[in-house]
Amino acid sequence: MGITAIISTLTVVIGLIISGRALISKTELEKLFFTNEQKIKMYYYKLVGLSGLISILVGDLYILWNITFGTKTGEKANWGFAIALTFVIFICCLISLGNLERVVQNFFIKSHIKFKVNLENIGDVYVLRMLKEDICICSKDPNADYNKNDLESGYILVKLDDLINKSFIKEKHEKSNMSIWEKLLD
Known part of the structure; x- marks a missing residue:
């Protein structure tokens, strides 16, 4: 090279x-x-970073173990195996950490944060996410994202320009109940 x-x-x-x-x-x-593209970029950046940290830590611990308990010096340690172990752990973390995060969120995190804004002619709505760069998806129900089978939640599309200069209120809400299968397969 x-x-x-x-x-x-x-x-x-x-x-x-x-x-x-x-x-x-x-x-x-x-x-x-954030748009969906920005959220995906942020997710994969965090996933690759965490996977890299875990894999390097495991490789370093293997070398440290060899030096401490294997009566080897740093020069005689099996560096090839340590690098291969680091690479395998990195790939395994890339595959499994995203699913593990989703299961932890579904089973152990019982609440979520939503931002509420008061719009003229509509009243108080919760901003759920962005549809495009200039259109937000809002709802009067703060759990509309978690009621995937409920299409009657009343989604409202709002231009981003209509939200500028509005005051946002941060609220904590309990997540709606999900079955075990929904928590596992979400």
Whole structure:
């Protein structure tokens, strides 16, 4: 690999890290107005970062274990196996951490945060998510996202311009009840 390939690779990696950090460092209200594309980017950035941290930690612990209890020095440690172990743990974490996070959210987190805004002619509505860059999906029911089979929740499409200069109220709501199968397969 030439010097230009190394510089190009480093530039791409640094750009990805900076753009990912920019997404994660937003406030809760700013994250509410993320488009689906931005939410997916943020999810995978966090997933790859956490998987990388876990896999490097496991590889380091393996080397430390070999040096401490295996009467080996750092030079005689099995570095090839440590690198392979790190790579396998990274792939396994990429596959499993997303599902594990979803199960933990469905079984152990009992409440969610919604932002309420008062709109003229409509009244108080909860901002659920963005449909496009300039249109929000709102509802009078704060649990409308969790009632996937209930199409009568009354979704309201609101232009982002109508929400500017409005005051948002942050409220904590209990999640609606889901069956065991819905919690597992969500």
